[in-house]
Amino acid sequence: MSTVATAVAIMSGLGVLFAAVLAAAQRVFHVEEDPRLEALVDLLPGTNCGACGAPGCAGFADELIAGRTSPGACTVADPETLEEIAGLLGVDVGMAERRVARLKCAGDEGSVRRLAGYAGVPSCRAAVLVDGGGRACPWGCIGLGDCERICSFGAIEMDDGGLPKVDPDKCVACDKCVEECPLDLFVIEPESRRLFVQCNSPLEGEAARAQCSASCDACGRCAADAPDIIEMKDGLPVIHWHREIEPHPRATWRCETGAITWIEQQGDRDG
Amino acid sequence: MALARTSRSTFSRGVHPRDYKAATADKTSEPMPFVREYVLPLSQNIGSASVPIVKAGDRVQRGQQIAVPGGFVSVSLHAPVTGTVTAIEPRPRAGGAMDPSIVLQTDPFSSQRLPTSQPIDIDAWDRDTLLKAIQHAGIVGLGGAAFPLHVKLSPPPDKHFDTVIINGCECEPYLTCDHRIMVERSAALINSTKLLMRLTGANRAIIGIETNKPDAIEALRSIARAPIEVLPLHVKYPQGAERMLIAAAMGPEVPAGKLPVDFGFLVSNAGSAVALGDLIETGKPLIDRMVTVTGPAVAEPKNLLVPIGTSVSAMLDHCGGLLPSARQVVLGGPMMGMSLSRLDVPLVKGASGVLCLDELAPAAGEAGPCIRCSRCVEACPMSLNPSRLVRLARAGRPEDLERSHIASCFECASCSFVCPSGIPLVHWLRIGKALTADRKSKQ
The missing domain is CATH 3.30.70.20 (Alpha-Beta Plaits)
Known part of the structure; x- marks a missing residue:
């Protein structure tokens, strides 16, 4: 009986002692952490995809607090969440396209x-x-x-x-x-950007068509129809995006294979 | 460093596939007739691609240089026929890529006689001129890797050769082209071996031949004199690999990270040695090579002397065509060859056979799980652990693959051959190599 009592007493004593040490350590080694960090991590999507360039969502939150990036760099979170994050940090959303x-x-x-x-x-x-x-x-x-x-x-x-x-x-x-x-x-x-070349083959003419009916055969009609932004290079059209020139689906109208395309988007029919 | 020879007549590990050589082993080689079109990919050798010096419309003579070396580890290309250059454009080749190639149209009225050129007097020429001549004759290893011969003959200044080893193993099942070269051109092979000894300063030579080619051993033994020795070797795959042959013929295992030259060995395939002999004696560049067209799905299996650039389909036509039972055509042997998805691809310098099979290997999807039987470990001639490498490749871990020495694997497929679960190990190993290459290119 007394053996049990001794054991309980020793274990309890040790418990109290270690608790005291830990409590002291917490005081001595305390690190000041930005309270916004936790809130930010909660708001961010938690996918840790790395698309923003930071190592995971917590890393991105660090970067945000340090002011090295803007909330818009997160491509996963929806716009409302980004507004909320921007509000929390008091910065612009800086919405990336x-x-x-x-x-x-x-x-x-x-x-x-x-x-x-x-x-x-x-x-x-x-x-x-x-x-x-x-x-x-x-x-x-x-x-x-x-x-x-x-x-x-x-x-x-x-x-x-x-x-x-x-x-x-x-x-x-x-x-x-x-x-x-x-x-x-x-x-x-x-x-x-809705004008897009969906072919990767450098072949031209019959050689290209013999392989694939959806291949660009480098006929050059798209470049002729939109000379300001399209240039033929290595058997494929290359699109040069300028701010001033608005691309138009007409570049795709004479493409026989469908290699250059105008990407459909929601709202096309309403407009 | 000269080593005492401790020949064991074979190497450690390896496998014993059936050899399937009977269909062509006794067939005298015949020249492949000229065809209408030849396609020469600019990149046919290990190292950098050749650079064309002709343009579309140019007329070329048979044997004329049409592309020059694109660097030190690169060789020339020569016109296999008299005719006209029709284009330099991407053309399909074995391996699935479309590579820039010189396309030649044969002149149907030409006699196709090789222009007479001077033999090379190797005593009068200095070493550098001689090596340059070998490079400009386009000579590469004809055993499969297509490593430029002049590079092999240029050891670092502090190393030297003491033994020439002629590789007459031909351990790949089905193939008999080196066998026919050794039987039909035995005198030329002995002369070439002497030439290689003079070029390297080696004082002895060994011709290693597996015992399933008794006529080749006999033919060469009857004319070989010391210090050239004909050495019969046990039949085992992959004995024709450089390091395996050295272990079999000489004893020492050349460790990973070291080269045969570190031990004083020069290993040359029998066909490449004869090509070198032809260059020195007649000035003929490498414009053709021996090819075995064989397998259960071709009408008449043959050994052919084929101009480089001939299409696989033309070779098959000359051998009576594919049988209706054909399911798969492989360029090279069954163990290391490349499966073809189209037959309009050209013969390149490193390809030694066209193999027509009437059944397919089981699909990868039907492979069973690894049962940890370690047969692949026992088979691997490089002492790797193929099973572990495959697991690392599946998991996509390039650093660990490198640490486990995947670079030592030369894809002999012994592991796939013995796997009782039918796992395509060598395919995974190639994926693993691609992963490590990706990682290196990103760094």
Whole structure:
């Protein structure tokens, strides 16, 4: 009986002693932390995607408090949240233009010629090592969905034609698909830019059309119709974006393969 | 450093695939007739691509230099026929890429006789001139890697060669082109070996041949005199790999990070040695090579002497065409060759066979799980742990792959060959190598 009592007494005594040490340590080593930090971390989306350039949301909150960035650099949070963050810090939202990932290829199953079957490891990175996975165009999308798997926001989905389809509402321009694609087919573009070249093949004329019916054959009509902003380079149109010149869908009107396109957006029909 | 020879007639680990060489082993080689068009990719060798010195419309003679080396580790290209350059443009090639290539249209009225050129007097020429001549004759290793010969012959100043090893293993199943070269051109091979000894200053030479080629061993033994020795080796794959052959013929294992020259060895494939001999004796550049067209899905398997740039489909046509049972065509051997998705790709210097198969390997999707049986570890000739490397590649961990020495893997596919679960290990290893290369390029 007394053994039990002794043990309880020793353990309780030790507990009290350590509690005292910890309480003292907390006083001595106390770090002053900005109370806004916790509030900011709560407001931020918590996806830790890295699209803002900071290491995760807490890192971004640090940067915000230090004034090295503006709330608008977060591409994930919705506008109301950004307003709230800006209000909390007493700064401008500094809204960055909304950007989305776009695929430089429109060669779906029906368009690109298939030369051979592929039975290797089911990943784009694997297929490029085996004769390009059997599609005729070595520059175009392989369609095995490495981008779909890497996207943490579910913004990319492989469609029936075997091409990744980006949902612009879900895409936060985090750059992961850009890095993942072994053929570098993704680009991050401001959503407001609606003229887009969805082809990556440098081939011209018949050689291009023989591989894929959606390929740019470098006919140059788009450049002729919009000479101010489009220039043909290495078998593809290159769009030069100027503030002064408003792009117009007319550049796409005479494109026979659909390689240059005017991206449809909500509200097009209302206007 | 001269080492005592402790030949074991083979190397450690490795695998024993069936050799399937009977279809072509006894068939005398025949020259491939000229075809209408030749396509020469500018990048055919390890190192930098060649730089064209002709333009569309130019007339060229057979054997004429049409592209010059693009650096030290690069060689020239030569016209395989007399004809006209029709274009320099991207053309499909084995491996899936479209690479800039010189396209030639054959002149149907030309005799296609090689212009007579002077033999090279190797005593009168100094070393640098001689190496330059080898570089400008476009000579590369014909065993598969296409490593420029002149680079191999230029050791660092503090190293020197004491042994020339001629690689006559031809351990890849199905292929018999080196076998035919050793039988049909045995005198030329002995002369070339002597030439290599003089060029390197080596005082002995060994011709390593696997015992499944008894006629080649016999033919060379009857004319080889000391210090050239013909050494029969046990049949095992991948004995034709440089480091494996050194271990088999000489004893020492060349460790990772060291080169054969550190031990005084120069290893040359039998075909490349003969190409060098032809250059020295007749001035002929590398414009053709021996190719084995074989497999259960081609009508008449043959050994062909084919001009570089001939399309795979033309070679198949000359061999009676593909049978209806054909499911897969591979450029090279079954273990290390490249599966083709189109047949209009050209023959390049490093390709030694066209293999036509009537069945496919099981799809990667049907592979079972790794059962940790360690057969791949026992098979790997480089003493790697392929199973672990595959797990790291799947997990996408390039730093760990580098730490586990993925760079030592030369993709011999012994691991895939023995895996009882049918896991395409070598495919994952290549993915792993691509991951480490990506990481390096980002740094």
